[in-house]
Amino acid sequence: MLPDAILKGMRIVEASAFVAAPLGGMTLAQLGAEVIRIDPLAGGLDYRRWPVTADNTSLFWCGLNKSKKSVTLDLASEEGRELAAALVTAPGPDAGILLTNFPPRAFLDYDALKARRADLIQLTITGDRHGRSAVDYTVNPRIGIPYLTGSGTPDEVCNHVLPAWDLVTGNLAALGILAAERSRRQTGAGQHVKLALEDAALAVMGHLGFLAEAQLGNQRERAGNDLFGAFGRDFLTADGQRVMIVGLTAKQWRSLCAATGLADNIDGLGKSLNLDLQQEGDRFIARAHLAALFAPWFEARTLADVASAFDAHAVCWSRYQTVRELVATDPECSLANPLFSAVVQPGVGELLAPGSPLAFSAFPRAAVQPAPRLGEHTEQVLTDVLGLSSAQLGGLIDRKIAGHSPA
Incomplete structure (x- = not known):
């Protein structure tokens, strides 16, 4: 009989807030690891993060902590911090792993924890490599993204809502923990893995050629909704879709030309512009002319006609559809897709998750x-x-060192 999850048996303690670290922990939890998130008694920094329900339950917090276990402690007290450190360094061949995006001090200090468990694995996420604070909305301006998005003038900036670097960093955190855990299995040694949000962003900018392009003296132009370096853009149909x-x-490209029946027109356009439109770069150069050819085709057809062709x-x-339309009508965002389940989320109700x-x-x-x-x-x-007795637990709860599990 197969195990029920690929990471079953692994235990990770998470001390975190917001996106990157909680996402890394949830990624591992949804693969079967036991992820124990530790928060202060009243909840962490992201416990009420928007979006929220009418009664102030954070959908953000619910979304990024699925499949985890929640422990609350008075982390301002020495006794509460001692309990947290004990959870991190508790025995077990697949335990002794900490994921955090908080400063490495108090119960999160790597050297202090390592003194208690020599094979400790700790992954610490920071804003930049110097340990300073940074988030997507500060990293993006530094690496130039707001000057590449949108279709404004060169002196205008355009931010966007997707926290791309948080998402990249969260998944790198999960990867880093698995790599360190594999190394520990081979050598018996733990280690401190450091991961900076800004470095994750800089790495991706290098991987995708943005940095090399700038080093060669080029400033990429804004392309609005056009696909950079080839042909792709949005059009309106006859019924306004x-x-x-x-x-x-x-x-x-061949499929698009065949579906619209515009292959001959496009060939003629390429000859008139002295461009080879079989080449993706030339399609980008000719994008305005190509858009003028394609637009009437869309304007003469409904969405159903376009979809059929x-x-x-x-x-x-x-x-294009709104998130509400996605949830209400798209079969890929429904129980028809095995990615999703219907769950009863405490404080919210039944959700597609x-x-x-x-x-x-x-x-x-x-x-x-x-x-x-x-x-x-x-x-x-x-x-x-930790093997605490009922009496010990009761004492901790009475003194408000540990939280009482909700009924």
């Missing part, structure tokens, strides 16, 4: 578990991991 089309690869020719395209996007052939996809209630597992974890 907006669609995005992409002709990046040769196959995608495009799907018949395997065109790479999509319809995603699990791990990874699908392993040797392990069944784990059912999605809701985020815990704050402090839900305090008594269970202190009993199971």
